[in-house]
Amino acid sequence: MTAQEYNFAYLDEQTKRMIRRAILKGLAMPGYQVPFASREMPMPYGWGTGGVQVTAACLVPEDRLKVIDQGADDTTNAVSIRSFFQRTAGVAVTEATADATLIQTRHRIPEAALTEDQILVYQVPIPEPLRFIEPREVETRKMHALEDYGLMHVKLYEDIARHGQIATSYAYPVQVEGRYVMDPSPIPKFDNPKLSDSPAIQLFGAGREQRIYALPPYTKVVSLDFDDHPFVASKAEHDCDLCGSDASYLDEVIVDDSGGRMFVCSDTDHCGGRVALGHRGRLSPARAEDAA
Amino acid sequence: MYVAVKGGERAIANAHAFLAEERRGDPAVAELTTDQIRGQLRLAVNRVMAEGSLYDPDLAALAIKQSRGDLIEAVFLIRAYRTTLPRLGSSRPVETGAMACVRRISATFKDAPGGQVLGPTFDYTHRLLDFKLLAEGGVPDAPQAVASTALTPHITAFLNRDGLIQDEPACDTTPPDLTREPLELPASRALRLQALARGDEGFILGLAYSTQRGYGRTHAFVGELRIGMVAVTMEIPELGFAVDIGEVEITECETVNQFTGSKTEPAQFTRGYGLVFGQSERKAIAMSLVDRALRWKELGEDFTGAPAQDEEFVLSHSDNIQATGFLEHIKLPHYVDFQSEMELVRRLRTGAMQPQEAAV
Numbered sequence: 001m002t003a004q005e006y007n008f009a010y011l012d013e014q015t016k017r018m019i020r021r022a023i024l025k026g027l028a029m030p031g032y033q034v035p036f037a038s039r040e041m042p043m044p045y046g047w048g049t050g051g052v053q054v055t056a057a058c059l060v061p062e063d064r065l066k067v068i069d070q071g072a073d074d075t076t077n078a079v080s081i082r083s084f085f086q087r088t089a090g091v092a093v094t095e096a097t098a099d100a101t102l103i104q105t106r107h108r109i110p111e112a113a114l115t116e117d118q119i120l121v122y123q124v125p126i127p128e129p130l131r132f133i134e135p136r137e138v139e140t141r142k143m144h145a146l147e148d149y150g151l152m153h154v155k156l157y158e159d160i161a162r163h164g165q166i167a168t169s170y171a172y173p174v175q176v177e178g179r180y181v182m183d184p185s186p187i188p189k190f191d192n193p194k195l196s197d198s199p200a201i202q203l204f205g206a207g208r209e210q211r212i213y214a215l216p217p218y219t220k221v222v223s224l225d226f227d228d229h230p231f232v233a234s235k236a237e238h239d240c241d242l243c244g245s246d247a248s249y250l251d252e253v254i255v256d257d258s259g260g261r262m263f264v265c266s267d268t269d270h271c272g273g274r275v276a277l278g279h280r281g282r283l284s285p286a287r288a289e290d291a292a
Numbered sequence: 293m294y295v296a297v298k299g300g301e302r303a304i305a306n307a308h309a310f311l312a313e314e315r316r317g318d319p320a321v322a323e324l325t326t327d328q329i330r331g332q333l334r335l336a337v338n339r340v341m342a343e344g345s346l347y348d349p350d351l352a353a354l355a356i357k358q359s360r361g362d363l364i365e366a367v368f369l370i371r372a373y374r375t376t377l378p379r380l381g382s383s384r385p386v387e388t389g390a391m392a393c394v395r396r397i398s399a400t401f402k403d404a405p406g407g408q409v410l411g412p413t414f415d416y417t418h419r420l421l422d423f424k425l426l427a428e429g430g431v432p433d434a435p436q437a438v439a440s441t442a443l444t445p446h447i448t449a450f451l452n453r454d455g456l457i458q459d460e461p462a463c464d465t466t467p468p469d470l471t472r473e474p475l476e477l478p479a480s481r482a483l484r485l486q487a488l489a490r491g492d493e494g495f496i497l498g499l500a501y502s503t504q505r506g507y508g509r510t511h512a513f514v515g516e517l518r519i520g521m522v523a524v525t526m527e528i529p530e531l532g533f534a535v536d537i538g539e540v541e542i543t544e545c546e547t548v549n550q551f552t553g554s555k556t557e558p559a560q561f562t563r564g565y566g567l568v569f570g571q572s573e574r575k576a577i578a579m580s581l582v583d584r585a586l587r588w589k590e591l592g593e594d595f596t597g598a599p600a601q602d603e604e605f606v607l608s609h610s611d612n613i614q615a616t617g618f619l620e621h622i623k624l625p626h627y628v629d630f631q632s633e634m635e636l637v638r639r640l641r642t643g644a645m646q647p648q649e650a651a652v
Binding site: 187 | 471
């Protein structure tokens, strides 16, 4: 049920071409932020307008789209963006990572390894990794051009001097192919290793800030660190209470008034898939049945 | 046991239904029509057209109705609609000297050719609640004057004859379009004015006010403020000449600013400029003050670090649709990031507690 009054995937073809040019330029210069004439979308800035525009520019009618927010397909904003494309592009949608040809994500990279047939689109709030060190765009563009990343290393060093470790837990800065320092969007640093050498195309869209950047398949992406303080992809020291996974990123859920907690996979498709295969965690309903 | 926030789809649909009901309000009270909004809440309509960058009073009225009177939300609706419209061409520059003025005042001259015309202004009303408006009733007809057909010349042009005010260099280059190209800095004055014209009234007002209080002071007088209809003319390639395609109501403000000269310029008056859709004079005056403050470099003045002088600061934060979106997005789920922050804080706390325990 495509909404006939709008073009396929909402944006007009001219706008899509403009966005595709920015994407191609981004792919040619991995990690470089390409300015693009971001359009006002029918959802607010901050809700993923950059990702939505990149998705709209990439979608073809044969695509199968998956949208996740915080790793889950059923969070309200993921539901809203998915239904937006169902309505304006009429494409098939899926919750299964393996079945999707295009995945739009906010704050997570799926646990399952991606393939060469997939595109991963990230929603980006602040594309500039140097922004909180230098607020001026005129300056940060210069710093990137000159590969002047000294300030970033000083910031990380100061973290270690003050806290004994680098106190950045998400949106952890990376360097792409030894050149551009890039903000991987606010994914937990647990996800950073998945950025590197991925067979999938990774595209980053920042609507309000009017920037697109990209990682072509099999790009080397290194999380910034020091020899004596190597990068660690950390997560909660627990197993998933539903599927028992000890290798997936976990959400902490408060379950009662006395502050009881449980830990569950943030990637709902990954968790559901494991449960379907018979894996069980500490609080699985199935286990309760076993006990009964 | 584990109840995640499931059923997002149904929750969204129900929330929308609830919203529609709230928007309508008490069904026993007659529904507000967009004609009423257009006719009786005209200044709201003007603001939505100005910040929405789309001159269409009917759509603006609809947006105000749909947004339940939340004007920034209404601007957002207009902006989102505007992006779907094809770009047919550009008009010729609007000739504000040929404006049919309903209001035209100058604070710098007691009288001037064209006269002072107060028009429909709140300026000299006493702000006493008019309880008569609680009841419905007719309004006596306002006295009528014969419309003047003479052109109303710009007041700053008189100063210009004596070389007392700085000349603006004429320029025929097509101005950049903020809605079709990414904002790149440093920006030209044309681009700055464009951003200010669609910027948030409250933000521009605050910045302008800050210049009056000493943060980038520009000593502004309202040289002229005029409100009225102007013709929009467009070159039609097939015809080979320009035709009027309609008219729009605009507010134009030119400030005259004291200027004692700088290293590069002799003492003379300088200008700030404001141009806004509709009767929006607070916005137009504020815009011209901020425009003038932003011109420090061109006039060889010092940068005093005032926010209103800082082009990147002003232009990056003036758009209320960008601002409200990014501000309000922090209510979206962030639990993945928050989780990683919790891990970090726990780790840092453990690290901080251990040496203390060891000391005990």
